[in-house]
Amino acid sequence: MLDTQTDAARPVHAPQDHPAIPKAKIGILLANLGTPDNYDYWSMRRYLNEFLSDRRVIDYSPWKWQPLLQLIILTKRPFTSGAAYKSIWNEDKGESPLMTITREQCTAMAKTLQERHGDRVMVDFCMRYGNPSTRSKVREMVRAGCTRILFFPLYPHYAGATSATANDQFFRALMEETWQPAARTVEPYFNDPRYIEALAKSVEDTYGEVENRPEILVVSYHGMPQRYLMQGDPYHCQCQKTTRLLKERLGWEDTEITTTFQSVFGPEEWLKPYTVDEVARLASEEGKKRIAVMAPAFSADCIETLEEINEEIRESFEEAGGEEFTYIPCLNSNPAHIEALSAIVEENLRGWTD
CATH class of the missing domain: 3.40.50.1400 (Rossmann fold)
Structure with a gap:
C-alpha cells in the first residue's frame, strides 16, 4: 500500500478506501561503483564479498572462484584494503571520499535540474555495491511517486563490469516493484x-x-x-x-x-x-x-x-x-562537470519533460 505523503491524494473518482497516490514525478537516479561503510575488517569483507562475487566483475565459474574468494582472498584482503581506505578516509564525515563526492555531485545536479523543472523531478544517488543500495533508492523513488526513472551510471566509458552491472542491479530492483515505473538508462558519454x-x-x-x-x-x-x-x-x-x-x-x-x-x-x-x-x-x-x-x-x-x-x-x-x-584530480563536483552531466540528463529526459 502506498504511503500517504504531503503531496499524495486519493484519485478524484476513486472510492473512499482507495489509498492516496503521490503526485507523479520523474526520478533521476545517479549510480556509482560503491564504498564500504567503514574500513574495519567486517565492513571491508562485506563490501569485497559483494563486489568480487559479481559475475560481471569476476566471470570465473562460481564452483572454482567462490572457495578461493571465501577461504583465502576474504581472509586477507580486507586488512590490506582496509588500510588503504583508512589512508584516504574522510574522518570528519565518517565516509569514503567517493561517498562524499558523489553526494556533492548529486546535490549540485539536483539544484540545477530542480531550478529548471521544480518538484517534477527527484534527484538521488545509489551505489552498485554497499550503501545506499540501488534497491533502496528505487523503492524510495517509487514510494515518492516517481512513475518514470532515468538511471545514470556515472561511468563515461561502457564496460560490463561497470555500466552493465549497474544497469543489471537497477532492473533487478524494478522487478520487485508492484507498480513498476517506466525506465531509461543513460548511455556512456566518453566522447561527449x-x-x-x-x-x-x-x-x-x-x-x-x-x-x-x-x-x-x-x-x-x-x-x-x-x-x-x-x-x-x-x-x-x-x-x-x-x-x-x-x-x-x-x-x-x-x-x-x-x-x-x-x-x-x-x-x-x-x-x-x-x-x-x-x-x-x-x-x-x-x-x-x-x-x-x-x-x-x-x-x-x-x-x-x-x-x-x-x-x-x-x-x-x-x-x-x-x-x-x-x-x-577527477572532475568531481567541478562546475563544468556538473553542467556537462546535467546537460546529458536533460537530453535523456526529452519526451518526459516536454
Missing part, C-alpha cells in the same frame, strides 16, 4: 564534447598552476582482462577515443600524452600498458623527470585515484628516477 571540454580545462588549469610543465600526461584508465576486449567489450576502444579527443582539444602532439591502464587483479593478462610499469619506464628509459597523471574513467576520486595513483603509482615513478609527479 562537454565532457572532453571539462577534462581539457582541468588539464589546462593544473598545468597553469605547476612551476614546471610536465613532460608528458599519462591518461590512466581502470584496467580489465584482455580477454574481455576480445569477447566484444568496447571499453578499451572508448578509452582510446577519449584520449585522442582530449589530445586534439588540447592541440598536443602524440609525444605529450599516453594511455595506460591500472588496477590489475589476478593472474590473467590485462589491458596494457600497465600504469604502474609505464610511469617507471618513462622515468628510467625515456628520462622523463616530470609527469602528470589523470584518470578520466572515474567521475569521482576514489581508492583507485587517491591511494593507487597518488601513492603507489607515484612511488613507482619516483623510485625509477622521476622527480615531479602531478596528479590531476
Whole structure:
C-alpha cells in the first residue's frame, strides 16, 4: 500500500478506501561503483564479498572462484584494503571520499535540474555495491511517486563490469516493484564534447598552476582482462577515443600524452600498458623527470585515484628516477562537470519533460 505523503491524494473518482497516490514525478537516479561503510575488517569483507562475487566483475565459474574468494582472498584482503581506505578516509564525515563526492555531485545536479523543472523531478544517488543500495533508492523513488526513472551510471566509458552491472542491479530492483515505473538508462558519454571540454580545462588549469610543465600526461584508465576486449567489450576502444579527443582539444602532439591502464587483479593478462610499469619506464628509459597523471574513467576520486595513483603509482615513478609527479584530480563536483552531466540528463529526459 502506498504511503500517504504531503503531496499524495486519493484519485478524484476513486472510492473512499482507495489509498492516496503521490503526485507523479520523474526520478533521476545517479549510480556509482560503491564504498564500504567503514574500513574495519567486517565492513571491508562485506563490501569485497559483494563486489568480487559479481559475475560481471569476476566471470570465473562460481564452483572454482567462490572457495578461493571465501577461504583465502576474504581472509586477507580486507586488512590490506582496509588500510588503504583508512589512508584516504574522510574522518570528519565518517565516509569514503567517493561517498562524499558523489553526494556533492548529486546535490549540485539536483539544484540545477530542480531550478529548471521544480518538484517534477527527484534527484538521488545509489551505489552498485554497499550503501545506499540501488534497491533502496528505487523503492524510495517509487514510494515518492516517481512513475518514470532515468538511471545514470556515472561511468563515461561502457564496460560490463561497470555500466552493465549497474544497469543489471537497477532492473533487478524494478522487478520487485508492484507498480513498476517506466525506465531509461543513460548511455556512456566518453566522447561527449562537454565532457572532453571539462577534462581539457582541468588539464589546462593544473598545468597553469605547476612551476614546471610536465613532460608528458599519462591518461590512466581502470584496467580489465584482455580477454574481455576480445569477447566484444568496447571499453578499451572508448578509452582510446577519449584520449585522442582530449589530445586534439588540447592541440598536443602524440609525444605529450599516453594511455595506460591500472588496477590489475589476478593472474590473467590485462589491458596494457600497465600504469604502474609505464610511469617507471618513462622515468628510467625515456628520462622523463616530470609527469602528470589523470584518470578520466572515474567521475569521482576514489581508492583507485587517491591511494593507487597518488601513492603507489607515484612511488613507482619516483623510485625509477622521476622527480615531479602531478596528479590531476577527477572532475568531481567541478562546475563544468556538473553542467556537462546535467546537460546529458536533460537530453535523456526529452519526451518526459516536454
